[in-house]
Amino acid sequence: MSPQATEQALSRPADNLSIARAVRLWPIEEIAHRLGVPGEAVEPYGRGIAKLDLTAMTALAERPRGRYVVVTSMTPTPPGEGKTTTAIGLVQGLQRLGHTATVALRQPSMGPTLGLKGGATGGGYSQVLPMERINLHLTGDIHAVGAAHNLLAAMVDNHLHHRLEPELDPREVRWQRVIDLNDRALRHLVMGLGGRGDGIPRQGGFEITAASEVMAVLALADSLVDLRRRLGRVIVGLDRSGAPVTAEQIGAAGAMTVLLKEALKPNLLQTLEHAPALIHAGPFGNIAHGNSSIVADHIGLHAGDFVVTEAGFGADMGAERFFNIKCRASGLVPDAAVLVVTVRAMKYHSGRHQVVPGQPLPASLLAESPDEVREGGANLLKQIDNVRAHGLNPVVAINAFPSDHASEVDAIRELAASVGVRAELSRHVSDGGEGALALAEAVAEAAEAGGDFRFLYPAEMPLTAKIERIATRLYGAEGVDFAPGVRARLEAWEHEGYGDLPVCIAKTHMSLSSDPARLGAPTGWRLPVREVRLSAGAGFVYALAGDIRTMPGLNASPAATRLDIDDEGNTVGLY
Template sequence: MALHDLDIARRATLRRITDLARERLGINEAQLVPYGHHKAKIALPYLQSLTERPDGQLILVTATSPTPAGEGKTTTSIGLADAMNLLGHKAVLALREPSIGPVFGMKGGAAGGGRAQVGPMEDINLHFTGDFHAIALAHNLLAAMIDNHIHQGNALGIDVRRVFWRRVVDMNDRALRQITVGLGGPGNGYPREAGFDIVAASEVMAIFCLATSLADLKARLGRIVVAETRDRQPVTAADLKAHGAMAVLLKDALAPNLVQTLENNPALLHGGPFGNIAHGCNSLIATRAALKLGDYAITEAGFGADLGAEKFIDIKCRLAGLQPSAAVLVTTVRALKMHGGVPKDALGSENLAALEQGMANLDRHLHNLREGFGLPCVVAINHFVTDTDAEIALLQNRVALRGVPCAVSRHWAEGGAGATDLARAVVALCDQAPPKTPRFSYADADSLWDKLTQLARTVYGAARVTASPEAEARIAQWQAQGWGHLPVCVAKTQYSFSTDPKLLGAPSGHTLHVREARLSAGAGFVVMVCGDIMTMPGLPVHPGAEGMDIDDAGQVTGLY
């Protein structure tokens, strides 16, 4: 009988985190804040003391466009780290924390899978060290202070029709997308329309993941634009004197979390913005810590390379000056066959023609990574038991013809030992040339609209960009007010290069339509909400929560 991820995780022997930190990373117990035996935060003053230490090599793990067949980007990242350490290299993972909403919704657990997991798996998938709760509290404190300011006389002259700041909760709950607050009489405030987003879509989450220090965090929080006055002037969190208290709520959360893989290799899990509705990268503090603590830092960016990798380059690397050495593009035979038109229930049968057709998706992502962003690439074929020898051979052959290294990885079934070929290919690629600043999709000096247009054409293959009248007016207003230097963060479906999730493969000539634009001045980018994408997801017909339970001994079941 096949073991579930949770069963495999429980059979692993995790080391005390204080011992692992000391022996593998040289971090003494005094520099840790333990949360039980197997997870801890690394003190920020200690990380700041590493400034003069040289950086390791930065490896980005990304993927082809997601399908219900599965790609396994997080699992591959973990398997790669285990394999590199198995080969004698000092590799440190830097990944995002899971959001509880999808854990109980569509995805189940999000700490890897099979024998390539990080642990303690149950803690990571649930409350972990409380970072998401701290971010939600800081966000909602600001929301409460906005409504209280209006209620107490509105000295700033906030136009209640132009309050942009919504509330957040870390759960998929479509009923909260649009709400009305302040009902029930004068004592309950001023009635106005409002709504909820999921925590991973909060600007506070983005700020948390891009901040370089506590001082930078507080400054960024102060720059959040929450509303406009009646004469259309911006109102910030600093105007409301809210940013100091918000930073107080986040001060402990800002330290990165140290955990381990099932093979007892170090992993930093910190922050968790979604790749389809935010910038999709773990915290900059954790990434920089991994670069200082290891010879190789392995990180991932959310969803396909058109979303996560693009935002990693155009937002995170641009703002932080990061220089990745290589990219790993994860794909599966199953996913490419689905891009070639095979329905999910038929993916177990060999279909070379569909695989060949589906490689258009792989080609587009490879082109973007290599020619667009200038990153050396390795293709990782995440192996499934249904893959046939002929399918694997065809995929390897086609990737070789494109002049790209390729490795079959069996980390899900075999752990690090199953990913050594991939690890060797990545190390060889890193050794070929020193890291350099990646190429960006647009220049800082380009207008917001030109940035969006260039991104849509070069990365998504779109023919044109349109916007709703409200979004177009907002973009023009922010350009005129001096926000035009900011990068753009596109919120769109992860399933397609287009805004239509049904257009698989590599569609071209489509239209990218911007439904709504949001200014994230504190985070340092402008969000372009496209198509039907929602910043508050809903639950599916049968959410994962239906299969979860706990027995009388306190053992969780159904958390895969």
């Protein structure tokens, strides 16, 4: 594809669809077979999609473990820097080098797909197929999470209605309902109206399903029994004496597990170049850990030479949780990390450009300016340091755009080299795996060399200290300001036995700091923690350090209005 054609593809992303349609999928059984997954563990779910039964984990456990690679990024611009395409391109590159490599990704939420951004399956010549199924329903896992979550909610209100024991305080119910759509009108509501047969009137609301603790549980569970145990621990509210009430006490955990039985099986698909892709679970990247499932990684690691998995947002967010929450839960040790950067994001972090979320990036970002790249370099260096804080030396992947200039790419290479990091230009969007060969070689070497992986904090560190460690060591804050009551709340949880949990800090992903307007690597600021919450089932405490939306809204012209079928029944308007 010529640079001109690529420029067009990137400016008219509908072309992703025509690229995808030109590819003939391989039978998914063939993809599974190449991974060595036993045939009886492969359950096709429509063309090109299969669920892998967890018996595959047992069957593959004897085989040697492959290398575990996480793809993260510098602090992104609003449209993102291409972690997904890089992860996909990288496995395609590794495959061209003769390796068996699987990409492990989150399932995209349907709300944003129908709202603002269109699809989320990669782009250009680094896509996972079939995009229509991935973006809409896939095999129904998100719906199953929603059903399990909302069953618990219905049982909580039923518990109130019939005044069952333990007696819940209706003012202290913390379990919202969820839906996989952007629906702002459901954020805040008063329900249980109508009369004495229609429940107990109380305040409630909906979040998008990706924000459900059940989604985080699905991503972190390593077996059906573990899933059952975690669901039982979920706290739904307080009883009249102020003591927590769990899903186990409501009697819902067994049914929730049964509703999630199919959803716990990872979904196997393929990239445009027929590399295996496991798309499984999609927890939020702010109030939850934002990583795909542990079971998918387990299967992929014993089924080939590499698993490449993407962690949401920048290295301060997704990678930090990958290391300290996901790897702690799984016991898996990562071998290498990739830090995705773009010329445009480097320039953006110079602070010299006005970028408005939801609007196209300004044309000024396209003009050649290696100086601006260097000015934005503080962010890259800080995020490199954030990965190193966990004992891994990252490989920098420069995700190529047609508007890049050689001088700018060189400036990135020089910056990385100045701190001993290798940076490779990757043309996976325009050229597929062929364009990612240099990156793949660098990653393979880094993984072979391995690292000295370590957690950022030990489990036994007090919860307040864990938050302070992340804020000061990774975000570059001078300290943490806890709102009144927050320290006491954290100490109370420590007394209740939750002190060993990791923490998850919900802040903006648009800055290393808690202020989205502060670019580069801000210093001289303190992290404000307004509130803390406990995801006892998923197994982490999360701290709110910013205004986090858990239910998006639609704009005045949602993507859904452009989605339709043509006369032949083909889907149009999805990309």
